[in-house]
Amino acid sequence: MKIAVDAMGGDFAPQNIVAGVAEALRAGGPIQRLFLVGDQARVESELRRHGPVDPRITIVHASQVIAMHDPPVKSVRRKKDSSMCRAVELVKAGEADAVVSAGNTGALVSAAYLKLRTLQGVDRPGLACLMPAPQQPFVLLDAGANQEPHAENLVEYALMGSQYAQRILGYRNPRVALFSVGSEEMKGTDLTLEAHQLLKKTRLNFVGNIDGHDLFASVADVVIADAFVGNAVIKACESTARLVTDMLKIELKKNPVRLLGAILAKGAFQAVKRRADPDEYGGAVLLGVNGICIKAHGASSPRAIKNALRIAAEFVEKQFNEHIVQEVKTLHERLQQAPSAQSPAATSA
Amino acid sequence: MKIAVDAMGGDFAPQNIVAGVAEALRAGGPIQRLFLVGDQARVESELRRHGPVDPRITIVHASQVIAMHDPPVKSVRRKKDSSMCRAVELVKAGEADAVVSAGNTGALVSAAYLKLRTLQGVDRPGLACLMPAPQQPFVLLDAGANQEPHAENLVEYALMGSQYAQRILGYRNPRVALFSVGSEEMKGTDLTLEAHQLLKKTRLNFVGNIDGHDLFASVADVVIADAFVGNAVIKACESTARLVTDMLKIELKKNPVRLLGAILAKGAFQAVKRRADPDEYGGAVLLGVNGICIKAHGASSPRAIKNALRIAAEFVEKQFNEHIVQEVKTLHERLQQAPSAQSPAATSA
Numbered sequence: 001m002k003i004a005v006d007a008m009g010g011d012f013a014p015q016n017i018v019a020g021v022a023e024a025l026r027a028g029g030p031i032q033r034l035f036l037v038g039d040q041a042r043v044e045s046e047l048r049r050h051g052p053v054d055p056r057i058t059i060v061h062a063s064q065v066i067a068m069h070d071p072p073v074k075s076v077r078r079k080k081d082s083s084m085c086r087a088v089e090l091v092k093a094g095e096a097d098a099v100v101s102a103g104n105t106g107a108l109v110s111a112a113y114l115k116l117r118t119l120q121g122v123d124r125p126g127l128a129c130l131m132p133a134p135q136q137p138f139v140l141l142d143a144g145a146n147q148e149p150h151a152e153n154l155v156e157y158a159l160m161g162s163q164y165a166q167r168i169l170g171y172r173n174p175r176v177a178l179f180s181v182g183s184e185e186m187k188g189t190d191l192t193l194e195a196h197q198l199l200k201k202t203r204l205n206f207v208g209n210i211d212g213h214d215l216f217a218s219v220a221d222v223v224i225a226d227a228f229v230g231n232a233v234i235k236a237c238e239s240t241a242r243l244v245t246d247m248l249k250i251e252l253k254k255n256p257v258r259l260l261g262a263i264l265a266k267g268a269f270q271a272v273k274r275r276a277d278p279d280e281y282g283g284a285v286l287l288g289v290n291g292i293c294i295k296a297h298g299a300s301s302p303r304a305i306k307n308a309l310r311i312a313a314e315f316v317e318k319q320f321n322e323h324i325v326q327e328v329k330t331l332h333e334r335l336q337q338a339p340s341a342q343s344p345a346a347t348s349a
Numbered sequence: 350m351k352i353a354v355d356a357m358g359g360d361f362a363p364q365n366i367v368a369g370v371a372e373a374l375r376a377g378g379p380i381q382r383l384f385l386v387g388d389q390a391r392v393e394s395e396l397r398r399h400g401p402v403d404p405r406i407t408i409v410h411a412s413q414v415i416a417m418h419d420p421p422v423k424s425v426r427r428k429k430d431s432s433m434c435r436a437v438e439l440v441k442a443g444e445a446d447a448v449v450s451a452g453n454t455g456a457l458v459s460a461a462y463l464k465l466r467t468l469q470g471v472d473r474p475g476l477a478c479l480m481p482a483p484q485q486p487f488v489l490l491d492a493g494a495n496q497e498p499h500a501e502n503l504v505e506y507a508l509m510g511s512q513y514a515q516r517i518l519g520y521r522n523p524r525v526a527l528f529s530v531g532s533e534e535m536k537g538t539d540l541t542l543e544a545h546q547l548l549k550k551t552r553l554n555f556v557g558n559i560d561g562h563d564l565f566a567s568v569a570d571v572v573i574a575d576a577f578v579g580n581a582v583i584k585a586c587e588s589t590a591r592l593v594t595d596m597l598k599i600e601l602k603k604n605p606v607r608l609l610g611a612i613l614a615k616g617a618f619q620a621v622k623r624r625a626d627p628d629e630y631g632g633a634v635l636l637g638v639n640g641i642c643i644k645a646h647g648a649s650s651p652r653a654i655k656n657a658l659r660i661a662a663e664f665v666e667k668q669f670n671e672h673i674v675q676e677v678k679t680l681h682e683r684l685q686q687a688p689s690a691q692s693p694a695a696t697s698a
Contacts, residue, residue, distance in 0.1 A: 069533065071535065106536075133592075134592070134595065134596065144530065147530070147537070147538050148538055148539070179581065180577075181493065181496070181576070181577055181580040181581070184418065186420065187455075188496070188577070189496050189497055189577055190497070211580070211581070211584050212580070212581050212582070212583065212584020212585040212586075212587070212588055213584045213587065213588055214588075215584075215585060215588045215589075216588050216589070216591075216592045217588075225581075227530070228529075228530055228537070228538055228578065229577065229578060229581050231530040231560070231561070232528065232530070232560070232561050232574075232578050232581055232582050232585075233561070233581055233582070233585045234561065235560050235561020235562045235564075236561040236564060236581075236582045236585045236586050236589070237561075237585050237586075237588075237589040238561070238562065239561055239562055239563075239564045239565050239566075239586075240564075240565070240585070240586040240589035240590050240593075241589050241592075241593050242565075243482075243483070243565040243590075244589075244590050244593045244594065244621065244625075245593065246483065247483065247621045247624065247625075248617060248618070248621050251616070251617035251618075251620045251621055252614055252617045254616075254617065254620075255616075257613050257614075257616075258613065258614045258616060258617045260610075260613055261609075261610040261611065261612065261613025261614030261615075261617075262610065262614050262617075263610065264606050264607065264609055264610025264613065265601055265606075265607045265610030265611050265614060266610075267600070267603075267604075267606075267607055268597060268600035268601045268603065268607045268610075268611075269597070269600075271600045271603075272593065272596045272597050272600055275596065276593075276596075
């Protein structure tokens, strides 16, 4: 298995990227070749800090870097010798099975979409995130690939998210929910109303609409939303978790009794922090493109990069995309055959 | 000042509603007359539990109740003798200055929109919530009134939210932000891109786009979104806060040392809980309709109802709607005069 890594993408690149790669290779696993794409001198110098260079590593020089706030499509078109574009092109050329980048999300989505194109039968890619929840994490997509999707795109996301939950996470018959403003079928926008009717015609385990209150209620293993809403929800959740813990920290320091309590209860705080730690999940997966593409978060630690490589390897090993092509074909055949009547009796699968 | 209260709306109606009303009247304040609208016998029986009936209270009998999951528009049209419709009609008839309901949000929005109509110059009403934040709460709207708004609706929300922050909360020159997927001007949907350009032409203190990560960073006093996104964000925040505290509770009970720590630090947990307590904020305000309309949350405690009455009284006392009519007129004059060119130099106010 061969993986291309954008060594220059992310807030702490190249140091954390190179460190994560070194850690992952030391830990063993199925990676036979690892392309570190970026400024040769800087990557080499980082590599030297981790002892003798692993023979599986090949440095691929790229003279440019797409910055975190560069305009996505424009930067992909203009910065042809960027580490991100070069890394994606290794997948396109068949030299790598997967690409991992902690760089600009929009640019990575654009680069993958423009260079790799979508899988046969898939109209648009969707970015899938793992969200922590009390019992087990759930898949949320689209987290940022497609701002104004059609209902059919949401149905393809549902299928790909369901496959993610089943084939990668090992969930049996994953429950798929559509994100809306309430659980009632008739609530929502034109987009969600249409997607709801289409989802009922599929063979997915579609459990209906959920709203923000149900997010962590373990009622769904896959939650589907458009990118604007998905992005809003993920970031709002992250902000709130930080707000609650920050407020608690301030309050705990207000007097010595509370502070003593906090010290005694430290293990509990650490346990909660660990369960919500984005580094543990490694990154989001861009589903639906012709190649495995992992978006590690911008502030990735070496551990996050190591986990992103693990996820990339799992998707490659399990031939995820081959399955998607087959499942999407079946989905479209079914949707074409299904009656277009809107009555629940006629449309429920 | 005269206020109509939907005595039958909410998860704990009529008991919590009547208790809250009794509490509010006992506490004094500017309310001269209070209409309790609902089932006469049940409301009377609840009232008797709070001692001698306050002479300011008038019970208005209504034979029907709009349930929490009734379809909004349909139930408003069909349940003409519902407590909610009757309460709104008291405002329409000029017998009450404001209406308070903890009932079905969609139905209350529909009832207010259909019966009271919008203020002169306002196209669509928007539901404004107060969100807790480290320094001071901010106004988020639309939280659920208008699922598919035009850019002009968002600009009217910005103006009304800004007036809320200024006239009711006392913030000087409130900072207004547009909710999007990033702070960059060019990011977002067609709707947010258009609204952004319009907002730049206003005299509002428009600080640009924010995303979910900035929500609690105290960068804005008013945050504007469409109802779908606003609803998603508010509910996701509530879910996350509950998730974090639930996870912490479980971890704190795992061993006696942690439990002792939790007991010592109890005051800190209570302080955080109090600051995020929705009962403290009393309810959301439906801005832009011809009358003051307060939506208390469904699970309102008596204290929440008391706070909702306090908010209603403030909006009435400060002649909020009269100011809105004037400000909206100025806004539209300005937007019509402003050059329609999209260049930042020409459009920034």
